[in-house]
Amino acid sequence: GEQMAVAFGLAGEQAGGTMESHKEGAWSRRTHSGFAAERGISAAFLAGEGFLGPRQIFDGEQNVYKALALDYDPSKLTYALGRHWAMMDIGYKSYSCAIGFHSAIDIVLELKREVGFGAEDVERVTVFKPGTTPIHARTDFPTIIAAQYSAPFCIATAFLKGRVTPADFTLETLREEPLLRLAREKVEFIPDLSMELEREKERQASPDVLVLQKNPGRVILRLRDGRVFERRRDYPTGHPLQPMTPAQMTDKFTAVATSALARDQVEKLNGVCEKLEQMEDCATLAALLYPGG
Numbered sequence: 001g002e003q004m005a006v007a008f009g010l011a012g013e014q015a016g017g018t019m020e021s022h023k024e025g026a027w028s029r030r031t032h033s034g035f036a037a038e039r040g041i042s043a044a045f046l047a048g049e050g051f052l053g054p055r056q057i058f059d060g061e062q063n064v065y066k067a068l069a070l071d072y073d074p075s076k077l078t079y080a081l082g083r084h085w086a087m088m089d090i091g092y093k094s095y096s097c098a099i100g101f102h103s104a105i106d107i108v109l110e111l112k113r114e115v116g117f118g119a120e121d122v123e124r125v126t127v128f129k130p131g132t133t134p135i136h137a138r139t140d141f142p143t144i145i146a147a148q149y150s151a152p153f154c155i156a157t158a159f160l161k162g163r164v165t166p167a168d169f170t171l172e173t174l175r176e177e178p179l180l181r182l183a184r185e186k187v188e189f190i191p192d193l194s195m196e197l198e199r200e201k202e203r204q205a206s207p208d209v210l211v212l213q214k215n216p217g218r219v220i221l222r223l224r225d226g227r228v229f230e231r232r233r234d235y236p237t238g239h240p241l242q243p244m245t246p247a248q249m250t251d252k253f254t255a256v257a258t259s260a261l262a263r264d265q266v267e268k269l270n271g272v273c274e275k276l277e278q279m280e281d282c283a284t285l286a287a288l289l290y291p292g293g
Helices: 002-013 020-024 027-048 064-068 074-078 099-115 144-148 151-161 177-185 193-203 246-257 263-273 283-288
Strands: 122-129 187-191 217-223 228-233
Touching: 002 020, 002 027, 020 027, 020 144, 027 144, 099 122, 099 151, 099 217, 099 228, 122 151, 144 151, 151 177, 151 187, 177 187, 246 263, 263 283
Parallel strands: 122 187
Antiparallel strands: 122 217, 217 228
């Protein structure tokens, strides 16, 4: 019964195009990018060994667009082909939660540094972001994933702890009363139509123009002493147009990797990753990916 339903869910998500794990707060949300990358690499290896697959997956009679989309623009596939590498436009998350809240979290942490207030000083905080779904406004947190997709929980975490890291999303934090009260009673989350219209204009830009879409957030902070602060940010830290510094990248890598590997091994791994283009094979890298490597 239960295991069969979960098995169907895991299989269905690997078919692509589903968002049910977001709604339910299912663990499998974390596997989406990994499975996609693994499938791409496997496909390249299979093709390289002569294994036959469909040659017209994009323009054949039963192509991928007809299976997954009602409206589509194939010209985006060939944008600046051979001249621009989209991989260079990849951003990195500064915080361990949904990317749509990152600009607002940047603002909250910035205000904490500049103004020097505590969570107990907050009367109300109103967060605006473009587009949303009910999961972003939820104030019940049945799983860690659900909390990571909740703007109230993530904003409250930034206020209370001055950070939003993997260590701030545990079964224990889901039951922290001060955090839950702050999320449910002090954080107001409002979808901003004007921001969404801005993003829609970007989406409709010419396919000949590369669009590094904004990911804006606006925050109105009201403190108990009567002071009010309002700020907007269009690009969160880690966005290609607001990149993390090398030090920030190293700090993030170290913080995440040391949860599984010894610090000296993490330092060696980081050194290898910084010189990947000089490696003749990946044996050294692979060995460092395992504890004790």
